[in-house]
Amino acid sequence: MVRRLLVPALLLAAAATYGADVSLNSDGTREHLLDDAPNYGIILRDQWSNRVPGDSYESERSSYGRLSEDVAPRPITLAESIALALENNTGLRIQKLSPIAATARVRQAYAKFDPEFFGEANKNRSNTPVETISPFTNSDPLNGTSQPSIFSDVVNWNAGVRKTLFSNGRLSAEWLNARQSSNPTVVNLVNPDYVTALNLTLNQPLLRDFGWRFAYLVVDVAQINEEQAYYDYTGRVALLIENVERAYWTYVLAIENVRVEETGLDLARELLRQNDGRFKVGSLPRTSVLESQAEVARRDADLVLAQARQRIARDNLRALINAKQDDGDALIMIEPADKPSVVRTEFDLKESLKVAYVQRPELLAARSGLDGRRVERKIAENKLLPRFDLTAQIGLNGLGGTDAGLVQATAIPTPGVTPVPSAFTFAPNPQVLGGYGRSLELLTDGRYYQYLVGAQLTIPLDNAGAKAEYAQAKVNAESARLSLRQVEEDVTLQITQSVNNLKAYLKAIEATRIARELAEENVKNQQARYDVGLATTKDLIDFTQRLTQAQRAEIETLANYNIELAQLRLSEGTLLDSRNVRLERNNPESQPWWARF
Numbered sequence: 378m379v380r381r382l383l384v385p386a387l388l389l390a391a392a393a394t395y396g397a398d399v400s401l402n403s404d405g406t407r408e409h410l411l412d413d414a415p416n417y418g419i420i421l422r423d424q425w426s427n428r429v430p431g432d433s434y435e436s437e438r439s440s441y442g443r444l445s446e447d448v449a450p451r452p453i454t455l456a457e458s459i460a461l462a463l464e465n466n467t468g469l470r471i472q473k474l475s476p477i478a479a480t481a482r483v484r485q486a487y488a489k490f491d492p493e494f495f496g497e498a499n500k501n502r503s504n505t506p507v508e509t510i511s512p513f514t515n516s517d518p519l520n521g522t523s524q525p526s527i528f529s530d531v532v533n534w535n536a537g538v539r540k541t542l543f544s545n546g547r548l549s550a551e552w553l554n555a556r557q558s559s560n561p562t563v564v565n566l567v568n569p570d571y572v573t574a575l576n577l578t579l580n581q582p583l584l585r586d587f588g589w590r591f592a593y594l595v596v597d598v599a600q601i602n603e604e605q606a607y608y609d610y611t612g613r614v615a616l617l618i619e620n621v622e623r624a625y626w627t628y629v630l631a632i633e634n635v636r637v638e639e640t641g642l643d644l645a646r647e648l649l650r651q652n653d654g655r656f657k658v659g660s661l662p663r664t665s666v667l668e669s670q671a672e673v674a675r676r677d678a679d680l681v682l683a684q685a686r687q688r689i690a691r692d693n694l695r696a697l698i699n700a701k702q703d704d705g706d707a708l709i710m711i712e713p714a715d716k717p718s719v720v721r722t723e724f725d726l727k728e729s730l731k732v733a734y735v736q737r738p739e740l741l742a743a744r745s746g747l748d749g750r751r752v753e754r755k756i757a758e759n760k761l762l763p764r765f766d767l768t769a770q771i772g773l774n775g776l777g778g779t780d781a782g783l784v785q786a787t788a789i790p791t792p793g794v795t796p797v798p799s800a801f802t803f804a805p806n807p808q809v810l811g812g813y814g815r816s817l818e819l820l821t822d823g824r825y826y827q828y829l830v831g832a833q834l835t836i837p838l839d840n841a842g843a844k845a846e847y848a849q850a851k852v853n854a855e856s857a858r859l860s861l862r863q864v865e866e867d868v869t870l871q872i873t874q875s876v877n878n879l880k881a882y883l884k885a886i887e888a889t890r891i892a893r894e895l896a897e898e899n900v901k902n903q904q905a906r907y908d909v910g911l912a913t914t915k916d917l918i919d920f921t922q923r924l925t926q927a928q929r930a931e932i933e934t935l936a937n938y939n940i941e942l943a944q945l946r947l948s949e950g951t952l953l954d955s956r957n958v959r960l961e962r963n964n965p966e967s968q969p970w971w972a973r974f
Contacts, residue, residue: 466698541592556570605742641922736950886931
């Protein structure tokens with residue numbers, strides 16, 4: 378007889394509850410991916426190297442011996458299996474990257490407000506011949522050695538900062554410097570001269586890209602997507618737990634089926650032994666022995682198939698948990714330590730639906746997705762407006778230089794004619810003499826300034842691109858709305874089916890238990906009748922086959938009940954709580970200080 382592992386069909390569950398904490402940074406992955414950026418030295422080294430930079434995480438390699446059978450089995454409970462899977466399952470590790478990537482996109486959205494420092498330096502030198510010799514193009518028209526050319530040497534060095542404001546305006550502050558050196562002329566008696574300027578410039582949109590918190594909408598979308606990624610990850614954790622429970626109970630079912638088949642084979646062999654002995658003494662015909670031999674062969678084939686299904690179920694569970702032995706690459710060999718049990722409870726469809734609408738991660742993710750698409754639609758709607766930007770600039774100017782030392786300009790000399798003093802007198806402005814330092818003094822003096830105020834209007838005649846983008850945003854929002862409805866419909870169907878199935882399984886468990894007990898009694902009775910010659914070999918074979926079927930049905934119903942219970946908790950969104958799994962959520966990205974203004 379099959380070992381009475383499942384005799385009490387209705388039991389209170391006594392399985393050990395085993396808590397597990399699942400963190401997005403339990404192995405340092407999040408910190409490594411988000412915060413571990415190389416410094417300039419490493420980047421430059423890699424830039425001038427012909428190799429691709431490696432990663433410490435890339436040292437992990439899979440092994441073809443993962444499912445080796447030469448491993449000692451370890452008794453593992455369902456709760457331990459779940460904890461190991463949460464730690465080692467590769468699919469879950471891949472899914473863990475989605476919230477990390479979403480956090481990176483939040484940082485990327487905030488980077489829009491990141492202030493930038495900029496600077497430039499250049500030198501422009503030229504020496505160009507002139508077409509006409511005059512006091513305005515030559516260094517000294519009274520000097521016969523003057524060069525009939527224009528020489529220029531300009532050096533610029535500028536620096537500043539710029540930033541996008543919370544109003545979506547672009548603010549920049551610039552410090553401009555130029556050293557200009559050329560051949561002195563009557564209109565250029567300061568050489569070299571230094572020109573400095575300090576400017577504050579604002580470009581502020583007033584129609585497109587402008588509105589209440591409009592600049593932060595891209596951050597809002599990124600944060601909503603981050604929240605959606607978290608709920609998606611939570612759903613994947615719950616799905617993994619449900620898959621582990623399903624695989625665990627499937628493996629238990631396969632083990633029990635093997636034991637049932639072994640028991641049936643033992644009964645068939647015992648019957649063959651008895652029939653063979655009776656045939657030898659002439660109390661049974663040869664056909665009874667042949668019937669017994671055929672039953673043994675059939676039972677042996679069933680056992681081989683059951684053992685194959687057991688190995689498949691075992692390896693499926695091992696691969697799902699993906700936990701390695703301490704001393705090698707092979708996965709642990711699992712021996713289930715829990716047996717399926719039944720918690721008699723009342724399943725309330727309305728209450729389950731109510732809980733699911735509040736806790737089901739897929740529903741929460743779909744709602745977040747809809748919120749994000751609506752914000753994107755608002756962004757696209759704003760782009761339908763014309764562009765009207767205000768430009769304003771205010772600045773201070775400075776100038777300084779060195780006296781070129783030219784003589785007073787006179788008329789152009791003519792051979793045989795005495796020079797006559799020019800009617801015009803040119804002299805350097807003494808206020809600017811003093812070099813670069815004098816230029817800075819005048820810059821900070823405040824008397825020399827500039828300002829600019831203007832506006833720019835751009836009206837697309839058709840605005841087809843913005844209209845198409847807005848249409849696409851509306852399509853995405855409608856798709857998200859319908860996707861949310863579909864998830865709600867799927868959740869309703871899943872919970873309804875699970876509740877109905879569980880109610881049916883509760884009744885079937887009691888019925889299969891009774892059927893198995895009656896089948897056992899019938900086999901005993903038929904064995905007694907067979908012993909006194911009132912039953913044939915075929916009768917006994919038929920009743921033992923019915924017993925095997927009843928045993929299978931009872932085991933299968935118990936396993937399916939536990940699988941369906943996990944499915945109901947998954948559909949409700951309560952599976953993590955029922956298994957004491959606490960999913961840590963990282964704190965939301967804080968707003969950088971530069972994004973506050």
